[in-house]
Amino acid sequence: MTNQQSLPGDPEPGHDPRRQGEDLAALLERLLARVPERTQKELAAEAGIPYPTLNAWVNRTRGTSRIDPEKLRAMVEVFRHWGVRTTPKEFFEAVGRPVPGPSEDEREARLLKLYRQLPEARQRALLKDAEAMVQVSRIG
Known part of the structure; x- marks a missing residue:
């Protein structure tokens, strides 16, 4: 059985008005809670992000406005690989940036x-x- 980000009846990712204004720390905390067998260290390693950097984002001791868009996309892909439904839109909004257009x-x-x-x-x-x-x- 795969883990799902949303429970039955939850709105699609990025469409829950209660989550508007959610920063990256809150987003990562919420998504990691969906996969309790996974850790920040695993997320950092699989997304190609140094663990101290990811941990600083989670603890809000390091700014997130200049995160490389590819790092945001990498975290989305890791969560998806883990069976957690999420979108790039959620990540870009969490760092206060517009979502880049799709790469073709x-x-x-x-x-x-x-x-x-x-x-x-x-x-x-x-x-x-x-x-x-x-x-x-x-x-x-």
Whole structure:
């Protein structure tokens, strides 16, 4: 039998109004409670996050606003692998950031192809623009 994040009758992940405003520490505590046989150390190891870093997020002694989006996605995948239903949206909202659009291989390949066609100076400018867009999306 697999563990489930939600109990019968619970709303879908990310749709429970009682969970709005839940920070990362509360989210991790709630999800880890669904798999009591698992530990923070296992989550950190499987998600590729140093345990002291994960533990600091759980204890709210380290900020979460600059967490690499791939680390958030990695934690989602670990919980899913453990049988816990969760979404990237829950994790991004928990750190106060908008959810990035889905990653599509075709779209990424097209962007890379266009990037490679640009002269070096334009490539640098494009990277600066993209970094600025990411920063603005974190603020807004």
